[in-house]
Amino acid sequence: MAGKVAVVAHRKKSFGGGLPELRHRLADAGIADPIWHEVPKSRKAPKRVRAALKDGAELIFVWGGDGMVQRTVDALAQAGAADVPLAILPAGTANLLAGNLGIPEDLAAALEIGLHGRRRSLDLGKINGEHFAVMAGAGFDGELIRDADRGLKDRLGRVAYAWTGVRHVRDGAVPMTVTVDGNEWYSGEASCVLFGNVGTITGGIRAFDDASPHDGLLEVGVATAEGALEWARTLGRMATGRSEGSPFIKITAGQKIRVKLAEPLTYEIDGGARSAAKKLKARAVPAAVTLCLPEDRP
Structure with a gap:
C-alpha cells in the first residue's frame, strides 16, 4: 500500500465518474484524506506538485492530459524527486504517455495501477530548460x-x-x-x-x-x-x-x-x-x- 498520497488534478478534465468517483475509490482503498490540489489549467500544476512534495507526498496521482502530465514530471525532475512515484489518471484529449505505457482510460484500472502497480524509473527529455x-x-x-x-x-x-x-x-x-x-x-x-x-x-x-x-x-x-x-x-x-x-x-x-x-x-x-x-x-x-x-x- 502507498504511503502519503497526493492528487494534483486539472478540474476541467474528466473521465469515468469524475473527481467525485476518484475520492470515493480512494476512500474505499483506505485513503480518506489525501493531499488534494485542483488547478484550472496545467501551467498551475508545478506549484501544487511542489506543495505536495513539501507536505510529504510519497505517491502523486496526476489527473489530466499530456500537458498536465508534462508539467508534473517537469516539476518532479526540477525538484530532484525521482524517487516519488507518479501515477497517471488519463483524463485528457490524447493521453499519449499513458497510451505508450499501457495505462488504460478506465478510472478503476488506472487507480489500481497507481496503488499497486509496478514502479519503474523512466527517462525524460529536456528542451530549452x-x-x-x-x-x-x-x-x-x-x-x-x-x-x-x-x-x-x-x-x-x-x-x-x-x-x-x-x-x-x-x-x-x-x-x-x-x-x-x-x-x-x-x-x-x-x-x-x-x-x-x-x-x-x-x-x-x-x-x-x-x-x-x-x-x-x-x-x-x-x-x-x-x-x-x-x-x-x-x-x-x-x-x-x-x-x-x-x-x-x-x-x-x-x-x-x-x-x-x-x-x-x-x-x-x-x-x-x-x-x-x-x-x-x-x-x-x-x-x-x-x-x-x-x-x-x-
Missing part, C-alpha cells in the same frame, strides 16, 4: 499544436489535430542545422524537427519505431515533406511501416541535440505550444522520474 515525457518538436508539428490549442482541442477533441494538420500541410520548409552529440547530422531545409522519448506521438502516429524511455537516448527526426501529397505519403508510411522507410524522413538518436533554425518557429512540448525560437537545445535525462506501470507491461 523544460522536461518532457513524450516528444517535442518545431515546424509543422509546433504550428499544428499551437492552432489546436486555440480552443479547437476543447471543442473538437482529437479531431482538432486532424483539422489543423490539413491547414499546415502546405507550410514550407525552413533551413536548419541539427547537431547530435557534437557532430553535424543534418543541414538543409526541413518542414519539421522532432525529439521523441517514446514511439507514438500526436494523433497516434508511430513516429519513432525504436524509441525507448529506458535507454538514455532521445530519438531525433527531420521531415522534409512539403505539400499535401508528400505529407500524405509520409504519414501513410508512418501508419503502415517503419517511419525511416519514407524518403521524406531522416531519423537518428543521441544524448544531446542542438538545432539552429533560419527563422523562429513555434515549438511544442508534449502537445503544449511554446513561444517561437531560433535555437533548440535538447538532451536525454536518464531515470529522471518514477512511473506507476501495469504489472504486465514489458
Whole structure:
C-alpha cells in the first residue's frame, strides 16, 4: 500500500465518474484524506506538485492530459524527486504517455495501477530548460499544436489535430542545422524537427519505431515533406511501416541535440505550444522520474 498520497488534478478534465468517483475509490482503498490540489489549467500544476512534495507526498496521482502530465514530471525532475512515484489518471484529449505505457482510460484500472502497480524509473527529455515525457518538436508539428490549442482541442477533441494538420500541410520548409552529440547530422531545409522519448506521438502516429524511455537516448527526426501529397505519403508510411522507410524522413538518436533554425518557429512540448525560437537545445535525462506501470507491461 502507498504511503502519503497526493492528487494534483486539472478540474476541467474528466473521465469515468469524475473527481467525485476518484475520492470515493480512494476512500474505499483506505485513503480518506489525501493531499488534494485542483488547478484550472496545467501551467498551475508545478506549484501544487511542489506543495505536495513539501507536505510529504510519497505517491502523486496526476489527473489530466499530456500537458498536465508534462508539467508534473517537469516539476518532479526540477525538484530532484525521482524517487516519488507518479501515477497517471488519463483524463485528457490524447493521453499519449499513458497510451505508450499501457495505462488504460478506465478510472478503476488506472487507480489500481497507481496503488499497486509496478514502479519503474523512466527517462525524460529536456528542451530549452523544460522536461518532457513524450516528444517535442518545431515546424509543422509546433504550428499544428499551437492552432489546436486555440480552443479547437476543447471543442473538437482529437479531431482538432486532424483539422489543423490539413491547414499546415502546405507550410514550407525552413533551413536548419541539427547537431547530435557534437557532430553535424543534418543541414538543409526541413518542414519539421522532432525529439521523441517514446514511439507514438500526436494523433497516434508511430513516429519513432525504436524509441525507448529506458535507454538514455532521445530519438531525433527531420521531415522534409512539403505539400499535401508528400505529407500524405509520409504519414501513410508512418501508419503502415517503419517511419525511416519514407524518403521524406531522416531519423537518428543521441544524448544531446542542438538545432539552429533560419527563422523562429513555434515549438511544442508534449502537445503544449511554446513561444517561437531560433535555437533548440535538447538532451536525454536518464531515470529522471518514477512511473506507476501495469504489472504486465514489458
